[in-house]
Amino acid sequence: MKYRIRHTTEYQYTEAVSTCQNLVHLTPRDLPSQRCHRFSLTVQPGPATVQAYNDYFGNGVSVFAIYQPHDKLTITADSEVEVFDADAPTLPVTQPWELVRNAVWAETTEDTKPEAIEAEQYLFDSEFVTTGPEFAEYARFSFTPNRPIGDAAMHLTRRIHREFKYAPKTTTLATSVKEVMKEKRGVCQDFAHLQIACLRSLGLPARYVSGYLRTDPPPGKPRMVGADASHAWVSVHCNEAGWIDFDPTNGCIRSSRHVVLAWGRDYADVSPIRGAILGGGEHELLVSVDVSPAEATPPAPGSNPR
Numbered sequence: 001m002k003y004r005i006r007h008t009t010e011y012q013y014t015e016a017v018s019t020c021q022n023l024v025h026l027t028p029r030d031l032p033s034q035r036c037h038r039f040s041l042t043v044q045p046g047p048a049t050v051q052a053y054n055d056y057f058g059n060g061v062s063v064f065a066i067y068q069p070h071d072k073l074t075i076t077a078d079s080e081v082e083v084f085d086a087d088a089p090t091l092p093v094t095q096p097w098e099l100v101r102n103a104v105w106a107e108t109t110e111d112t113k114p115e116a117i118e119a120e121q122y123l124f125d126s127e128f129v130t131t132g133p134e135f136a137e138y139a140r141f142s143f144t145p146n147r148p149i150g151d152a153a154m155h156l157t158r159r160i161h162r163e164f165k166y167a168p169k170t171t172t173l174a175t176s177v178k179e180v181m182k183e184k185r186g187v188c189q190d191f192a193h194l195q196i197a198c199l200r201s202l203g204l205p206a207r208y209v210s211g212y213l214r215t216d217p218p219p220g221k222p223r224m225v226g227a228d229a230s231h232a233w234v235s236v237h238c239n240e241a242g243w244i245d246f247d248p249t250n251g252c253i254r255s256s257r258h259v260v261l262a263w264g265r266d267y268a269d270v271s272p273i274r275g276a277i278l279g280g281g282e283h284e285l286l287v288s289v290d291v292s293p294a295e296a297t298p299p300a301p302g303s304n305p306r
Contacts, residue, residue, distance in 0.1 A: 001256050002037075002082045002294035005212060007230070008287070009273055011073040015281030020066050022275030025210065025262045026077035027052075027060030034260055038080040045070050059262035059270060075273060080294055083256045089244050091150030091253075100149045100239040101203040119205040119237040126265035128193050129177060129208075131201040138181070139198035149204070153236045153246055154253065156198060160191055161251030173267070188249040189267055192232040195248045196266065205237035207263050209245060210270045214257040214291045228291040230272060235263060259291065 007026055028036040039060070041050075047064035055061045066073070104119050106112070125131055142155040167185040177197045180190045192208055199206035213231040233247040233254065245254035254260075262270040 001085075001214070002080065003212075003214065003259060003291050004294045005077075005079040005081060005259065005292075006288075006290045007077045007079075007212075007272070008289075009075045010286040012284045012286070013071045013073075013280040014283070015279055016069040016071050017073070017277045017280040018067075018069050019278040020070075020073065020275060021277075022064055022075070022273055024062040024064075024075065024077070024273050025059055025270050026075075026079075026272055027062065027261070028079050028081045028211075029059065029260050029262065031260060033084050035082045035084075036079060037082060038078075040078045042074075042076040042078070044072075044074045057262070057264050057269065059264070081259050083259060085256050089150060089238075089241060089253065091154050091244075092148050094148040094150035094238050094241045094244075096146045097143050097149035097152050097202070097204065098146065100237070103239055104205055104237065105203060115237075115242070116239075122205040122207045122237065122265060123200055123203065125200075127268040128173075128266040129196050129200065131197060132178070133201070134178070134181060135194075135197040136201035139202050143202055149236070149238050150241060150244055153199070153238075153244070156195060157234075157246040157248045157253075158251045160195055160248040164191060164194070164248075166249060188232045191248040192234050193266060195234045195246070199234070199236060207235045207237075207243075208266045208270065209233050209235050209254075209260060209263045210267075210272070211261045212259040212289065212291050213247075213250075214259070228289045230287075230289060231258070232267070233258070 027039050030036055041062050043064055045066055045068055048067045050062065050064045052062050104116055108117060139156055142159060143152045163184060165185040166187065168187055171180065171186045171190050175190065177193045180186045180194050196206040196208060210230065210232050212228060215228055233245055235243045235245045238244050247254060264270045
């Protein structure tokens, strides 16, 4: 599938902002299963400086600064991404999860594979993910002795999908993963953090993935432009099988309907937009995301394709 994606973020301020600096994670990654053919970022009012680079995790980052007074800021990211159909991983024939855990915790030697060393950074607590016995206990129902790690992770994914309620506006960034576990409700970001907490509490590397999910309207209804949203899921290090992505919000593995933007230890590493402003008073935030077949949406007027 080839998609055109438009992600528009608008801030409206009650008082003028004299200066703002922002960091943006909105560039789709290039992967064996995904290719970003075009990306452009349009900012209004026009920024004084713009820089693009890859961060520590290899994610595409854009940084810009505005030094003119403004009471509205609009950031529009336009992408054209091709996602390739791939054979689904054979989850039951992955290695037993204990072997994966032991391999990543083993002392590093000359023979340690780079993939195992890279996975180590996803074992520990991070800003939005804390480990603990309650998460390990919840996970152990899925991670029974000698169970293949892919099979166990899929079982945990489906349990979270089944036992936790998707409930927008019931959580915020301040909601801890322990609260999500207790209340059993939240959104995709919460469920990804919860699953990562469960996996890391068992000693398994897991990372947070941000992106988009192509959705379809109800039967007989037209598709609404801007009705899609940012999405988040989990990637699990499965040793010889590599990293496998699981979507606890939908109880499935990543498919050609998922578009990967960025990954890191948790949301803090890959938040779509973060920054600092001088002034502004109170503000209202409006976000619109549209993921559509490439033939359906023309390029943004005035955009600068990469």
